[in-house]
Amino acid sequence: MTAPQAADVVVVGGGLIGTAIAWQLRLTGRSVVVVTGERSAAASGVAAGMLAPVTETTFTEGALLALNQASISQYAGFVAQLEEASGLPAGLRRTPTLSVAGNSDDAAQLAALAAYLDRLGLDCERLTSRECRSYEPLLSPTIRSGLLVAGDWSCDNRLLWAALVEASRRAGVLEVPGFVHQVESEHGRVSGVVLADGTRWMTAAVVLANGAWAAQVGGTPPIPVRPVKGQILRLDPVRMPPPSLTIRAFTAGQEVYLVPRDSGREVVVGATVEQLGFDRRVTAGGVYELLRDARQVLPVTAEYVLSETSVGYRPGTPDNAPILGPCELDGLLLATGHYRNGVLLTPVTATAITHLVERGTLPEVASGFTLDRFASDRLAPDGSAQDGSAQDRLAPEQLAPSGSPDPPPAQASATRGTT
Amino acid sequence: MTAPQAADVVVVGGGLIGTAIAWQLRLTGRSVVVVTGERSAAASGVAAGMLAPVTETTFTEGALLALNQASISQYAGFVAQLEEASGLPAGLRRTPTLSVAGNSDDAAQLAALAAYLDRLGLDCERLTSRECRSYEPLLSPTIRSGLLVAGDWSCDNRLLWAALVEASRRAGVLEVPGFVHQVESEHGRVSGVVLADGTRWMTAAVVLANGAWAAQVGGTPPIPVRPVKGQILRLDPVRMPPPSLTIRAFTAGQEVYLVPRDSGREVVVGATVEQLGFDRRVTAGGVYELLRDARQVLPVTAEYVLSETSVGYRPGTPDNAPILGPCELDGLLLATGHYRNGVLLTPVTATAITHLVERGTLPEVASGFTLDRFASDRLAPDGSAQDGSAQDRLAPEQLAPSGSPDPPPAQASATRGTT
Secondary structure (H helix, E strand, C coil), X not given: CCCCEECXXXXXXXXXXXXXXXXXXXXXXXXXXXXXXXXXXXXXXXXXXXXXXXXXXXXXXXXXHHHHHHHHHHHHHHHHHHHHHHCCCCCEECCCEEEEXXXXXXXXXXXXXXXXXXXXXXXXXXXXXXXXXXXXXXXXXXXXXXXXXXXXXXXXXXXXXXXXXXXHHHHCCEEECCCEEEXXXXXXXXXXXXXXXXXXXXXXXXXXXXXXXXXXXXXXXXXXXXXXXXXXXXXXXXXXXXXXXXXXXXXXXXXXXXXXXXXCCCEEEECCCECCCCCCCCEHHHHHHHHHHHHHHCHHHHHCEEEEEEEEEEEECCCCCCEEEECCCECEXXXXXXHHHHHHHHXXXXXXXXXXXXXXXXXXXXXXXXXXXXXXXXXXXXXXXXXXXXXXXXXXXXXXXXXXXXXXXCCCCCCCCCC | CCCCEECCEEEECCCHHHHHHHHHHHCCCCCEEEECCCHHHCHHHCCCXXXXXXXXHHHCCHHHHHHHHXXXXXXXXXXXXXXXXXXXXXXXXXXXXXXXXXCHHHHHHHHHHHHHHHHHCCCCEEEEHHXXXXXCXXXXXXXXXXXXXXXXXEECHHHHHHHHHHHHHHHCCEEXXXXXXXXXXXXXXXXXXXXXXXXXXXXXXXXECCHHHHHHCECCCCCCCEEEEEEEEEEECCCCCCCCCEEEEEECCEEEEEEECCCCCCEEEECCCECCCCCCCCEHHHHHHHHHXXXXXXXXXXXXXXXXXXXXXXXXXXXXXXXXXXXXXXXXXXXXXXXXXXXXCHHHHXXXXXXXXXXXXXXXXXXXXXXXXXXXXXXXXXXXXXXXXXXXXXXXXXXXCCCCCCCCCCCCCCCCCCC
């Protein structure tokens, strides 16, 4: 066995979140290693890349909405820095999102969402069926109503990811293929990691950014992350026109989205939500439902080529909000559980973890998302969170306490998902 | 340029038909070369492998029905010889086919088919919905009626093909990868072939068995074969049971079939019919319709894994019957245009072409399928065929005249296809 190597920080997971964190940390002058895991299995490559703090709002409230909005406000600057650093396009597309309703029940649901957005002061424009089709002529004439949201964009997650990998390489991040099986610690402090092949890295700081697999690393406190399977399709319009806007739809009670790319050669259609553990199989039923609903909303999709079917695992948490920052094991920093919002939350997660490593505290907007919100001794008999934290177990010289505003309420989403 | 090599027979096309002919001809002691073409593109690997002379009867009449029946009567013997020769399983599955009707219109269509089969003296058993489900419990309870046909079987075309390739290799057939671009002739007689890479083979007998690409070889008379695109799916039942019988269905006017394999790991669902030339793309609409119709008939298919989507080209002809035997170019033997029945017609085609080479005549059952039935001077003003043939242009010592019974009537099939 060779002697262990050492790094200031070891990032576990080479997806969007892990790579962005590694890149940003490396820019602070630290030596950074990313243990990539199996990149082809990561949700980062499967996601559609909607950046939708507003139209996702039914599923996000309070602190999570603020986090989502903080991230989209950082997006353009983050992408500009990334494209400069990588020399690659990062795929940001600042066209509006159009949410539409297929039948009268769907229209009622959309109207309720619009009223809710009004109460939150979020900007959206109600549209008639005819107005919807003037924005997007490919929409089915049976569409009842719509909601135009100028602030909900998209980002081609594969381009974004490739740019992040390139930028991190150029900055000097070391990529190590493989899997971290164990976080090692001494006296309650992280001392290193052990990979599946026996390789060891010594480090005082480990960032756990391996998405749905976060609960599978040994030597950490229990992390309540579970895989939420999503099936997703990629269509190629070939000789037909693609939609120009991101389309979200409620159609006969089902939710479907269609996200076009600037290339004109890809429209991502998603996504099913299934709680099945790690089952990587594409089912006939999943593909059928997505094709059916896409066709209901945008009939031209029947002519598109079905170019890819894939499966990803959203990292779900008990409240569907991410788990960010320190935990009871000193030096172990968490950046997982992003569920449906991993692409959206990439910039704010990278800046929050960098802020934490640099200054010892999480930024205010991220401070409600620490693991300790799930600690049983923080739950009142009614299940709500109480004051108190795990912060006094952290080493103040490295990781200062974060504030603890109210955590976002638990959500049970039975509808189709977003990533 | 190297000197041309020579063979007694050059077979153009390494699909089911070409390989079966090459194998059978090699057993007569002749030296045989197969120029394989691109095997991965062949319909032989895409087809579902229904052997359905009876349930296909709406689309086949007279001479073609007799040819189909002759072939299925040879099937068990052919497969036994093949399995013996190759040491491989050839995939024949002698379970009945169950045709079912989804709604009352479909039931009327099925009843008309049953009446027609009765008139032809073809054996079938009318079933109620309940009886259908006693044979196949996975069927949807909404099925109206059914027709059980004991004589319509299936054959796993991929196993059949692999066994044919192995048997032909063991027999000493030489496989040459590549494409025949030109048939060469002198004084109206075949003298050889030229491949795309410039290689030449000298031969006095060329068998054209390249399916939908038959019209693309230079130096032959015009051959009226066109590609009829079919999209087809393969599902893997995984943890769910597969159907035990081949299921054909009319469902809301659409035709769909589901063909299970003995392995229990594959159910083939097909097939669309599109007249689009060589367009190898799988469309969202094609996949959607197959999944929709399969689910309508057998709801459990929604749980199956979608393991493959593929496209094949049926070699269509003006009357949807094959083109077999000699033509005006002496030494050029045709074995193409099998449209929806290539797997079924493999044995009878191989024996007919071998009979022709050995004895100079086509067997009676195949003699109505020569190319000259399409000659303009054989068409009466109403488009029907008249007596007369191109046979006197053939060299009697090698290729004796074939009889000319009435050709099968032209068919325009607007429904979903079979292969």
